[in-house]
Amino acid sequence: MQPRAVALAITACALLATPGQAADPPSPEAVVDAFEAVLGPIRTHRPSHAKGTCAAGHFVATPEGTRLSVAPTFSGQRVPAIIRFAVGGGNPNAPDTARLTRGLSIRFETPAGDIWDMANISVPIFGSPTPQALVEGLLVRRPDPATGQPDQARVNAFVAANPATTYQGRWLAQNNPPASWATTPYWGVNAFRFRGQDGEVRHARWVFEPRAGTLRLTEEQMRTMPADFLADELRRRVAAAPVEFDMVLQFPGPGDDLTNPTVAWPDDRPRAVVGRLAVTEVAPGPGGACDPISFMTLDQAPGVEFSDDPTLHARTAPYAVSLSRRLQ
Numbered sequence: 510m511q512p513r514a515v516a517l518a519i520t521a522c523a524l525l526a527t528p529g530q531a532a533d534p535p536s537p538e539a540v541v542d543a544f545e546a547v548l549g550p551i552r553t554h555r556p557s558h559a560k561g562t563c564a565a566g567h568f569v570a571t572p573e574g575t576r577l578s579v580a581p582t583f584s585g586q587r588v589p590a591i592i593r594f595a596v597g598g599g600n601p602n603a604p605d606t607a608r609l610t611r612g613l614s615i616r617f618e619t620p621a622g623d624i625w626d627m628a629n630i631s632v633p634i635f636g637s638p639t640p641q642a643l644v645e646g647l648l649v650r651r652p653d654p655a656t657g658q659p660d661q662a663r664v665n666a667f668v669a670a671n672p673a674t675t676y677q678g679r680w681l682a683q684n685n686p687p688a689s690w691a692t693t694p695y696w697g698v699n700a701f702r703f704r705g706q707d708g709e710v711r712h713a714r715w716v717f718e719p720r721a722g723t724l725r726l727t728e729e730q731m732r733t734m735p736a737d738f739l740a741d742e743l744r745r746r747v748a749a750a751p752v753e754f755d756m757v758l759q760f761p762g763p764g765d766d767l768t769n770p771t772v773a774w775p776d777d778r779p780r781a782v783v784g785r786l787a788v789t790e791v792a793p794g795p796g797g798a799c800d801p802i803s804f805m806t807l808d809q810a811p812g813v814e815f816s817d818d819p820t821l822h823a824r825t826a827p828y829a830v831s832l833s834r835r836l837q
């Protein structure tokens with residue numbers, strides 16, 4: 510057995526040996542191994558949101574954003590941004606009509622050199638309640654070498670034992686994909702702690718709301734649109750005028766779960782518009798400034814700090830491991 514396969518087998522055994530009990534979080538390597546178990550070695554593209562286009566622009570916080578966060582990104586000055594729009598899943602050739610998430614990843618870099626990375630999706634919820642469920646869900650979908658297909662009975666048993674892993678798929682089944690990367694909200698999904706100018710710390714989730722409004726593909730368009738239209742459509746829009754999104758914070762109400770990203774908070778929760786992102790350039794073709802980096806889901810403490818959500822804490826290191834394998 511190859512060393513990687515041994516590591517994978519050990520991880521799988523550790524995860525499966527204690528059904529129903531909280532297992533230790535998987536190591537960053539085990540997370541990326543699990544993606545590779547399903548997708549094969551990842552050397553040329555990201556294992557998640559593999560298909561993407563680089564863009565650039567800037568972010569300016571509103572006075573309310575400056576009040577709610579002492580982080581440099583919310584100073585109210587213009588903060589340059591490296592941006593990546595993407596189509597979810599591990600296939601770099603996924604059709605733009607696929608019922609998958611769309612991604613909006615942003616690296617803010619202030620003129621003083623403060624960097625803040627985030628990766629957002631076009632669905633308000635994530636597909637796994639814990640990092641353990643993410644890894645286990647990937648491992649049960651490993652193709653059987655004999656058939657090239659996952660063992661459907663094992664997949665069914667996993668899904669029955671982990672219903673929260675189906676919520677995101679159900680949302681995607683009920684909401685057609687966006688007609689443009691510019692016409693969908695993108696949610697940060699995990700809760701963060703915002704430290705305001707008044708010293709108070711407030712939990713919040715964010716969403717980037719499109720100034721162009723939300724527009725989805727019709728069923729007819731899903732059948733007839735070409736496999737690659739999103740990048741050119743965005744280039745045409747940005748050539749005419751910047752594509753803008755309002756960054757909106759949503760604050761939890763009593764009983765809202767701060768640590769489970771598979772459950773959205775109710776729409777009637779208080780909100781605050783904390784800034785505006787403007788997309789002003791789109792790479793003319795493949796490659797660009799977003800390609801050699803990973804949007805690692807960072808905090809920007811003090812000002813924007815991690816909540817106790819375990820899936821949030823399990824993001825940064827695997828993103829770095831994934832990038833290092835890609836750069837090998």
Ligand code: HEM
Pocket residue numbers: 540541554555556557558561593595611612613614628629630635639640643696697698699770802803804819820821823824827828829831832
């Ligand atoms: C346990 C939790 C998670 C793990 C282990 C995980 C893992 C990963 C990994 C390994 C990558 C590839 C990074 C790279 O190669 O550069 C990735 C990319 C991505 N993830 Fe996650 N992820 C998690 C949660 C989430 C959540 C909650 C969201 C939704 C907001 C999300 C959205 C994305 C997006 C949009 C990308 C593509 C980033 C880009 O454009 O470069 N992930 N994820």
